[in-house]
Amino acid sequence: MEQQNTSPSPATIMQIGSGFWASKVLLAAINFELFTKLAFRQTMTAIEIKNELNLNCSDRNVFDFLDTLTGFGFVNREGVLETAKYSNGIDTDVFLDKNKPTYVGGILEMMNERLYDFWGNLEEGLLTGKPQNETKVGGNLFEKIYDDADRLKMFVHAMSSAQMGGFVAFAEKFDFSEYKTLTDAGGSAAMLSLMVAKHQPQITCVSFDLSAIAPIANETIQQFALSNSVKSVSGDFFSDPIPHADVVTMGNILHDWDEETKLILIQKAYNALPTGGAFVAIENIIDDERKENVFGMMMSLNMLIETGNGFNFTFSDFNKWAEKIGFKSTELLHLSGPTSAAIAYK
Known part of the structure; x- marks a missing residue:
């Protein structure tokens, strides 16, 4: 029988402790109405999103923001960095598009x-x-x-x-x-x-x-x-x-x-x-x-x-x-x- 690993790990501590980072990434996207704009356009590049949202940060900051949302599963992505195209995930398309009655x-x-x-x-x-x-x-x-x-x-x-x-x-x-x-x-x-x-x-x-x-x-x-x-x-x-x-x-x-x-x-x-x-x-x-x-x-x-x-x-x-x-x-x-x-x- 395989023994269960009981070694201490800080993983959960760090995940919960930094949870406000993840929260603010999602809340910022909602505040920008990003998912509503993606629902209307279907797909957008990072630069198109940057221009649409009037973001004045660097392109790298925009990539990090969008790819974090990708990692969380809120958006889908094809390609990487300059070649990437982003679209809504299933849940965000249903629940975070302001033009849908299911918006939460x-x-x-x-x-x-x-x-x-x-x-x-x-x-x-x-x-x-x-x-x-x-x-x-x-x-x-x-x-x-x-x-x-x-x-x-x-x-x-x-x-x-x-x-x-x-x-x-x-x-x-x-x-x-x-x-x-x-x-x-x-x-x-x-x-x-x-x-x-x-x-x-x-x-x-x-x-x-x-x-x-x-x-x-x-x-x-x-x-x-x-x-x-x-x-x-x-x-x-x-x-x-x-x-x-x-x-x-x-x-x-x-x-x-x-x-x-x-x-x-x-x-x-x-x-x-x-x-x-x-x-x-x-x-x-x-x-x-x-x-x-x-x-x-x-x-x-x-x-x-x-x-x-x-x-x-x-x-x-x-x-x-x-x-x-x-x-x-x-x-x-x-x-x-x-x-x-x-x-x-x-």
């Missing part, structure tokens, strides 16, 4: 625009327990985002793109056979409601969020031509009741808040449901052993950066809260990647 780059744009610098202060966040974003000088995160129309639109589309895979999977996997109506509390651009309406045409959906979000949600609803099935309703889920429905969903909402506030929101969802109704929290649910869903734990750290007291949670945490509120039973439905639906039945 919104969350990555926000990571580049906001979170990249904020995460540089993770140590300060851990030392102080305080947010490390725009609110370091005071104020509320959501107030600051909602006060800036451009920042709000970026934030809304970022949240929508981050959960698109999970929303589609939920629309396809959840058993809607006993239900007719759905309210998505904190519905943002109405993407969860739209995915449900698209895959489950018998369900009537309400996307419930603050009035500042309504124009964005209505624009998205019109784009999908589903205004007969999805309505945008304005309100504040802290001060207003959540509109009654057979199913109440919250996508990436609970993780923003501390435990006390989570319980308030779960109670409000409970109040909006009939007996037999379902409350669904779509999140990067951390596995109970806290070993596997590393993305979920990093998202929880992101809540430290963003809110100071928000955090991601395990299914065991969810069960405890659901039982405290009075739900009869719970289940966990894996959706896509690190995303799952924690479901509580009234």
Whole structure:
């Protein structure tokens, strides 16, 4: 039997330690809209890309940038250096071309625009327990985002793109056979409601969020031509009741808040449901052993950066809260990647 090599290696240490290099290469390409331009042109040489992106660095720098993206598998390449022609990889062509409805780059744009610098202060966040974003000088995160129309639109589309895979999977996997109506509390651009309406045409959906979000949600609803099935309703889920429905969903909402506030929101969802109704929290649910869903734990750290007291949670945490509120039973439905639906039945 071959003996397993147990010799120490710094490979993983160096890979993770230099991970911000890889991250910034991809984020820069998205910021330049490189993959969108490649999708339109099909293939481009390095010099064509350099001119198209108005890069003033040396040709060698451009080769290094593009060949790093090639090494990661984001672009394909035929030839080398001056003779090379670049084109999109399969995943980038589907998910990082802004002209396709499958574009998920919104969350990555926000990571580049906001979170990249904020995460540089993770140590300060851990030392102080305080947010490390725009609110370091005071104020509320959501107030600051909602006060800036451009920042709000970026934030809304970022949240929508981050959960698109999970929303589609939920629309396809959840058993809607006993239900007719759905309210998505904190519905943002109405993407969860739209995915449900698209895959489950018998369900009537309400996307419930603050009035500042309504124009964005209505624009998205019109784009999908589903205004007969999805309505945008304005309100504040802290001060207003959540509109009654057979199913109440919250996508990436609970993780923003501390435990006390989570319980308030779960109670409000409970109040909006009939007996037999379902409350669904779509999140990067951390596995109970806290070993596997590393993305979920990093998202929880992101809540430290963003809110100071928000955090991601395990299914065991969810069960405890659901039982405290009075739900009869719970289940966990894996959706896509690190995303799952924690479901509580009234």
